[in-house]
Amino acid sequence: MGWEHDNGPKVRIMGTANIKDVAARAGVSVGTVSNVLNDSPRVAPESAKRVRAAIADLGYVRNDAARQLRAGRSNNVGLIVPDARNPFFADVALGAEEAASGRGLSVLTGNVDGNADREAMYLGLFEEQRAYGVLISPLRNVEPRLEALHDRGIPVVQVDRVARGERISSVSVDDVVGGRLAIEHLLGRGRRRIAFIGGPAGIRQVEDRHRGAVTGLAATPGARLERIDTGAQTVLEGRRAGERLRARPPRRRPDAVFAANDLLALGALQALVMAGDIRVPEDIAVIGYDDIDFAASAVVPLTSVRQPARTIGARALELLLTEGEDPGVGAQQIVYQPELVVRESS
Amino acid sequence: MGWEHDNGPKVRIMGTANIKDVAARAGVSVGTVSNVLNDSPRVAPESAKRVRAAIADLGYVRNDAARQLRAGRSNNVGLIVPDARNPFFADVALGAEEAASGRGLSVLTGNVDGNADREAMYLGLFEEQRAYGVLISPLRNVEPRLEALHDRGIPVVQVDRVARGERISSVSVDDVVGGRLAIEHLLGRGRRRIAFIGGPAGIRQVEDRHRGAVTGLAATPGARLERIDTGAQTVLEGRRAGERLRARPPRRRPDAVFAANDLLALGALQALVMAGDIRVPEDIAVIGYDDIDFAASAVVPLTSVRQPARTIGARALELLLTEGEDPGVGAQQIVYQPELVVRESS
DNA sequence: TCGTACGGATGAATCGTTTCAACATGAAGG
DNA sequence: CCTTCATGTTGAAACGATTCATCCGTACGA
Numbered sequence: 001m002g003w004e005h006d007n008g009p010k011v012r013i014m015g016t017a018n019i020k021d022v023a024a025r026a027g028v029s030v031g032t033v034s035n036v037l038n039d040s041p042r043v044a045p046e047s048a049k050r051v052r053a054a055i056a057d058l059g060y061v062r063n064d065a066a067r068q069l070r071a072g073r074s075n076n077v078g079l080i081v082p083d084a085r086n087p088f089f090a091d092v093a094l095g096a097e098e099a100a101s102g103r104g105l106s107v108l109t110g111n112v113d114g115n116a117d118r119e120a121m122y123l124g125l126f127e128e129q130r131a132y133g134v135l136i137s138p139l140r141n142v143e144p145r146l147e148a149l150h151d152r153g154i155p156v157v158q159v160d161r162v163a164r165g166e167r168i169s170s171v172s173v174d175d176v177v178g179g180r181l182a183i184e185h186l187l188g189r190g191r192r193r194i195a196f197i198g199g200p201a202g203i204r205q206v207e208d209r210h211r212g213a214v215t216g217l218a219a220t221p222g223a224r225l226e227r228i229d230t231g232a233q234t235v236l237e238g239r240r241a242g243e244r245l246r247a248r249p250p251r252r253r254p255d256a257v258f259a260a261n262d263l264l265a266l267g268a269l270q271a272l273v274m275a276g277d278i279r280v281p282e283d284i285a286v287i288g289y290d291d292i293d294f295a296a297s298a299v300v301p302l303t304s305v306r307q308p309a310r311t312i313g314a315r316a317l318e319l320l321l322t323e324g325e326d327p328g329v330g331a332q333q334i335v336y337q338p339e340l341v342v343r344e345s346s
Numbered sequence: 347m348g349w350e351h352d353n354g355p356k357v358r359i360m361g362t363a364n365i366k367d368v369a370a371r372a373g374v375s376v377g378t379v380s381n382v383l384n385d386s387p388r389v390a391p392e393s394a395k396r397v398r399a400a401i402a403d404l405g406y407v408r409n410d411a412a413r414q415l416r417a418g419r420s421n422n423v424g425l426i427v428p429d430a431r432n433p434f435f436a437d438v439a440l441g442a443e444e445a446a447s448g449r450g451l452s453v454l455t456g457n458v459d460g461n462a463d464r465e466a467m468y469l470g471l472f473e474e475q476r477a478y479g480v481l482i483s484p485l486r487n488v489e490p491r492l493e494a495l496h497d498r499g500i501p502v503v504q505v506d507r508v509a510r511g512e513r514i515s516s517v518s519v520d521d522v523v524g525g526r527l528a529i530e531h532l533l534g535r536g537r538r539r540i541a542f543i544g545g546p547a548g549i550r551q552v553e554d555r556h557r558g559a560v561t562g563l564a565a566t567p568g569a570r571l572e573r574i575d576t577g578a579q580t581v582l583e584g585r586r587a588g589e590r591l592r593a594r595p596p597r598r599r600p601d602a603v604f605a606a607n608d609l610l611a612l613g614a615l616q617a618l619v620m621a622g623d624i625r626v627p628e629d630i631a632v633i634g635y636d637d638i639d640f641a642a643s644a645v646v647p648l649t650s651v652r653q654p655a656r657t658i659g660a661r662a663l664e665l666l667l668t669e670g671e672d673p674g675v676g677a678q679q680i681v682y683q684p685e686l687v688v689r690e691s692s
Numbered sequence: 693t694c695g696t697a698c699g700g701a702t703g704a705a706t707c708g709t710t711t712c713a714a715c716a717t718g719a720a721g722g
Numbered sequence: 723c724c725t726t727c728a729t730g731t732t733g734a735a736a737c738g739a740t741t742c743a744t745c746c747g748t749a750c751g752a
Contacts, residue, residue: 065708069737267643714731
């Protein structure tokens with residue numbers, strides 16, 4: 001190459017070295033360096049040592065973009081969650097991350113925060129990045145979009161929502177059953193005027209849980225279900241809904257509240273007991289959904305419908321792997337059953 | 347090219363089309379397609395229309411790896427959080443995401459879950475990906491690592507921790523002041539035997555808050571601070587610590603608990619009041635840290651030290667931008683002041 | 693008529709890695 | 723001495739987008 005001597009000005013700025021520089025410094029070819037990087041067995045120990053020394057000297061770090069370009073796909077799994085502030089999804093993420101580590105995959109999470117545009121943005125991002133796969137708990141129905149990813153060779157698994165079509169896999173919990181469990185529990189406690197507090201209409205989880213509640217109610221004559229819509233599924237919105245109930249004259253209040261998730265339930269619970277004139281569960285029973293950690297330490301420990309969040313995340317990632325390895329296998333729908341956790345609030 | 351006719355077998359499998367295919371189909375050069383993709387002004391409307399039609403027909407999606415390879419950096423900002431289950435970090439993330447959107451950047455979050463290996467893994471990942479920048483709330487001191495990223499041209503901002511060196515920017519809240527605020531509040535309520543419950547020793551936030559507590563205590567003779575170490579900063583660990591306190595004979599119990607974060611505080615609070623023989627705050631006052639949403643809806647609404655989580659995230663991202671645009675500017679250390687939020691638990 | 697300016701379009705070079713057919717070397721076997 | 727085999731190593735091709743010097747027409751002014 002003609003610059004063995006006078007290496008002063010040839011020194012690259014630290015951190016810009018590429019595989020060629022490493023090869024030159026170690027006195028081997030780029031192919032050999034690449035073999036060392038991917039610890040292929042076909043490298044003599046002596047060469048490997050020199051290569052590793054050169055890497056350390058130059059502060060070389062592999063350029064993943066080039067690697068991906070060549071490979072055609074990346075080793076990142078995209079996880080798209082509707083609301084990172086909901087601990088339920090943090091748990092799902094944890095399950096996925098645990099399953100991914102050790103298999104050379106990394107999970108990168110995109111937080112949609114209830115915004116459909118951002119959901120589309122992250123889907124586009126992972127598509128452009130040719131992610132190894134995508135896990136998504138969609139806000140609304142985006143299956144056409146997901147099938148497009150699938151066709152591009154990016155495995156997709158829907159989390160917390162059963163896929164309608166037959167091409168996308170999913171891992172979920174039966175929310176209709178969960179809603180029914182909740183309502184039957186309240187009915188069993190003698191409650192008849194029940195309020196359902198739920199996030200923006202159209203959100204699948206909300207609708208399914210509501211539907212389950214309606215179903216469960218049908219068998220009991222005289223039982224009523226009122227629906228209170230909220231703008232989002234947050235503690236704040238729950239509090240607002242609770243305040244609206246508290247503002248009513250006592251006899252127009254429900255005798256039980258079923259919230260579509262624990263954030264709403266905790267907010268509502270707080271608003272109800274705040275003034276002290278309403279007792280939970282005596283006057284109004286409250287039940288939530290997800291059984292997040294905070295449910296147990298609420299003003300009144302919260303009855304809730306538990307979902308196996310971590311298991312869901314882990315299982316979803318495993319489905320992704322099987323599809324990634326063998327794209328031929330058909331889609332699978334895995335449905336877990338929810339579990340009622342009774343505490344003092346009901 | 348010789349295949350204008352007989353386009354049957356030439357049709358690419360949907361989703362594998364590249365920019366050349368688009369160019370061929372639109373009857374223009376790849377350069378022109380690229381110009382359309384990056385909406386450069388130098389394209390005749392007519393050509394642009396044909397290109398867009400071709401893109402739609404072929405289901406073309408840009409390959410980000412190739413784009414990044416050429417560009418030398420990506421448009422993704424990596425956010426590394428120590429514990430996604432702590433709503434505080436979800437809020438920080440939200441702040442960063444809001445600041446990023448609209449500037450063509452996406453935030454991808456890596457959850458370390460208290461595991462230093464995974465922290466290193468995500469740092470390596472974002473380095474290999476040549477991320478636009480990295481925001482990190484480090485578990486322990488990783489500044490050497492961060493400076494390496496910095497030298498490679500990847501801006502780094504430490505979140506929730508003041509940088510020691512002068513090369514890395516940071517956005518944080520003064521945890522020593524926060525610890526002092528908490529302890530002074532408890533002292534002001536007449537408490538003298540205080541227990542500090544904190545995550546694994548060595549975690550910076552824990553140590554700073556503890557240090558602040560010790561400082562605040564010094565002025566009051568007769569006041570004692572006991573330290574109870576936990577293995578992690580979770581609700582569960584907090585509950586365990588609370589149970590240990592409850593198991594003591596009444597006179598050996600503290601008269602106040604200061605927890606290093608709200609998760610610990612909520613767990614401890616729950617354990618303390620569970621049996622009913624301990625009253626909060628009469629027998630034992632409890633104060634937490636972060637003022638997460640759930641603090642207000644706890645068994646006994648929790649007094650806490652508030653940090654402006656969203657602002658921190660947003661500000662950190664802005665620092666990243668200024669460094670990204672002009673790498674010459676020096677590092678900045680932004681420190682916010684914490685704020686005491688008094689509720690019923692103290 | 694010639695020169696020039698300008699809006700558009702072109703396509704080869706480039707980014708950094710992996711892959712793989714081909715090659716070099718030495719040892720073992722006939 | 724000639725094959726055959728195993729073990730390492732080589733380096734050019736390929737991945738797909740962006741960039742930029744160059745080129746093509748056309749219109750306008752002198």
